[in-house]
Structures are given as structure tokens and as C-alpha cells.
Amino acid sequence: MARINLLPWREQLRKERQRQFAVVTGAAAVLAALVVVYVHLHIGRLMDYQESRNRFLKDRIAELDRQIREIRDLESTKRKLLARMNVIQALQRSRPQIVHVFDELVRTVPDGVYLTAAELRGTVLTLRGVAQSNARVSDYMRRLDASDWFRDPRLEVIQAQAKGGRRHALFTLRVHTTSPQAEA
Structure with a gap:
């Protein structure tokens, strides 16, 4: 092989x-x-x-x-x-x-009432003044209520004072102002 x-x-x-x-x-x-x-x-x-x-x-x-x-x-x-x-x-x-409002304030103030201050905040008018008697303040509030420019008068303070032999009342009242057109 x-x-x-x-x-x-x-x-x-x-x-x-x-x-x-x-x-x-x-x-x-x-x-x-x-x-x-x-x-x-x-x-x-x-x-x-x-x-x-x-x-x-x-x-x-x-x-x-x-x-x-x-x-x-x-x-x-x-x-x-x-x-x-x-x-x-x-x-x-x-x-x-x-x-x-001021014109109406002049018209509504009766004889024997004298305003010493007025302050308007929003629609609330605060009035301070001197009156010969409480009856004059009441008359003033009725006149304010009857006016078209004021509503809801509210007496805050009233103080009787005697000065110089005369009596008078110091008052503070609040009233809301309004417009006759707004109510109509």
C-alpha cells in the first residue's frame, strides 16, 4: 500500500x-x-x-x-x-x-336752631348745633323728615346747658341724604 x-x-x-x-x-x-x-x-x-x-x-x-x-x-x-x-x-x-343738600339744609333750619358742624360720610350726614330748646330740635327733625332730600333723622345726643343766664341745647343728629330722582 x-x-x-x-x-x-x-x-x-x-x-x-x-x-x-x-x-x-x-x-x-x-x-x-x-x-x-x-x-x-x-x-x-x-x-x-x-x-x-x-x-x-x-x-x-x-x-x-x-x-x-x-x-x-x-x-x-x-x-x-x-x-x-x-x-x-x-x-x-x-x-x-x-x-x-346744602340748599335744603338752609331751608329746613327753623328759627332758634344754629348749626355748628356738618359732616357727610357716604349718605349719612351728621349735624351738630345749638338750639334754644328741645322743641326747636324736634321741629328741625320733623322738617328734615318732611324734606325730599333727607330721610330717617335720628337724634344722637342732646345736652341742656345754661350759659349767661340763658338755656340752650347742644345736639348731634344723623340723617340720611337721598335724591328725589332716586326715589321716583
Whole structure:
């Protein structure tokens, strides 16, 4: 039988397989490295994109917050201006009324009654004065009640005093002012 030495062929085949394994392993390692680099770059791009979106949203939120503050300031200014306008309109409407109130005060004061102070707060008029007697104060209250410009006179204080041999009464009364047009 003839002897053929197959050893170099087998060894050559083994070297070829090792070389193929090394090439495949190297290619797999390179491919894995490329995949890792691609994933890393892709994730980095996604993070940059998300960060830019977050910056955009923060900028928009800051702008909207600034606009909301401006709107609140404007609304506050509007409320203040409306309140001032209402006060001015109320004063404009009541301008002729105060003239009528003082005119009516002069008409209703009977002889023997002298007013020393008058104070108007809202619709309540506080009158202080001196009268020759309690009957004169009662007469004054009846006249105020009969007037179209006053209602509900109420005596707060009355004090009898004697000075220089004469008696007189110090009084304080409150009366509500009204407008004849408002009641009609």
C-alpha cells in the first residue's frame, strides 16, 4: 500500500480555518465596534435633539410666564382705573346733589336752631348745633323728615346747658341724604 502523507494538507486546512476564524472574529469585532459607535452617536444625537427641545420649551415657558405677568399687571391696572372711573362718575353724579343738600339744609333750619358742624360720610350726614330748646330740635327733625332730600333723622345726643343766664341745647343728629330722582 502506498503511503501518502496528508499531514501538510490537514495542517494547511487547519491554518486556513484559523485564518477564517480570525477574519470572521475580527470582522465581528469590527462590526460590533461599528454598531457600538453608531448607537453611541445616535444616542448622542437624540440627547442633543431632546436638549434643544427642552431649551426651546424652557424659553417658551419663560416667555409665556413673562406675558402672564404682564397680563396680570395690566388687569390690576385696569381694575384700579375702573375703580377710579367709578369714583369719578359717582362724584360727577353727586355734584349737583351736594348743592341741593346744602340748599335744603338752609331751608329746613327753623328759627332758634344754629348749626355748628356738618359732616357727610357716604349718605349719612351728621349735624351738630345749638338750639334754644328741645322743641326747636324736634321741629328741625320733623322738617328734615318732611324734606325730599333727607330721610330717617335720628337724634344722637342732646345736652341742656345754661350759659349767661340763658338755656340752650347742644345736639348731634344723623340723617340720611337721598335724591328725589332716586326715589321716583
